[in-house]
Amino acid sequence: MITVEEAKAHCRIEHDAEDGLVSSLIAAAFRQIENRTGQAFEKVDGAEMVLDALPSGTGGIELKWTPVRAVNQVVYLDPLGGEQTLSAGDLSLDGRGVYPVLYPAAEWPASKSQRASVKVTADIGHAELPADVRAAALLIVGHLYENREAVVIGTIATDLPMGVELLLAPYVIHRMG
Known part of the structure; x- marks a missing residue:
């Protein structure tokens, strides 16, 4: 898993006031990754x-x-x-x-x-979190931290070409039926 300190460093957060929020974002990122891939990454x-x-x-x-x-x-x-x-x-x-x-x-x-x-x-769960899954989780945490509402007005957004989907692609279990 990712620690609160790692996520705070990724998001460039220098205070402890939002540690609870960051912790919940880490959990949400891993649920998203596990739902997307069909694998258990949390031990x-x-x-x-x-x-x-x-x-x-x-x-x-x-x-x-x-x-x-x-x-x-x-x-x-x-x-x-x-x-x-x-x-x-x-x-x-x-x-x-x-x-x-x-x-x-x-x-x-x-x-x-x-x-x-x-x-x-x-x-x-994986004995050790793969580096690409760690990077995807940090990208998701950063996105959720910066975008706290369901709709963002007045911006233009594009997916990163080397973003979350690319990082998780090798771990996705494709389901039939």
Whole structure:
């Protein structure tokens, strides 16, 4: 992530009066980047994904995040309703696709099929923020700081040819359908 100090230096802010605003602009910039690219750039340890049942056999579970640094555990209800846990050692993560797929070491155990009976916990996000994503985030923060209203009157504006879209293009996951 970007610190408030980095964003203030980028925006040439020399006082602390707007630190709260700058912090919220950083969060907004990363939400925009994550929505635009379909990737998680903020490191989150212990992100959760809920399912209604485990697959049968050896099929995989496509995780909703990319990238996934590690899968911590899968907690599920067995057919009798008892809570069971599969640890990281019982699981295999295939990160070759756009969204990583989680497989069992052997095969999935039987699980109760009911709403929210399975919870996958994982550490997600890039281990280090790529330099081009950092630059795009700072451009967005600077734009939001300078333009605090939805409409700017009396100006002519143009997108920078080497701006945010160009910087984020390698990270965009194109969706079908």
